[in-house]
């Protein structure tokens with residue numbers, strides 16, 4: 001907080017009024033799982049991009065088509081991973097492999113067999129910049145915090161598991177299993193027939209005149225907070241304007 005205060009006093013005052021677990025990954029107990037966007041719905045922005053400000057029926061149609069495409073792409077990818085006997089999706093594989101390469105530089109200086117606990121010195125005994133971490137396999141915890149945040153054992157946990165003759169791949173959280181990934185995208189979308197074949201509704205849609213707003217003069221202002229997902233679109237439009 002002191003570093004933020006030195007950089008921007010207004011930001012410090014704003015953040016001081018919000019409990020830390022709501023905006024800081026270091027204090028959220030691992031619930032954000034490394035996700036640093038403002039909320040999980042940001043993940044859908046890439047799917048729905050470009051659907052804003054269209055007529056309602058067009059938004060619904062476009063959203064359905066893009067979701068179907070998104071799910072088909074992912075389920076095809078998942079089936080390929082299953083066929084190749086991949087344990088986890090690409091993201092988890094990359095992270096695990098990266099951390100599995102590091103233990104060659106770690107040194108286990110102390111360990112307890114019963115609680116499967118170890119103290120790890122990173123960088124070896126003689127290297128500069130050594131750090132000491134404590135790993136507890138029984139509570140799936142390492143003092144570096146990465147195991148808790150990502151659900152994938154860090155290099156220290158992998159090193160400790162090997163010292164205790166455990167298979168470190170069993171320490172990856174089960175929600176990364178390829179079967180879970182496949183199940184996520186295996187849901188079915190039913191094709192929609194032409195409107196002429198639909199059942200006759202038993203109700204009639206009516207405008208709610210109470211809620212209808214009077215048209216205002218000028219362009220409506222948006223309250224949307226623009227983020228990194230929106231910027232490329234704005235940049236493309238700007239480039240088009242400058243090219244004219």
Ligand SMILES: [Zn+2]
Pocket residue numbers: 133142143144145146147154155156157
């Ligand atoms: Zn660690």
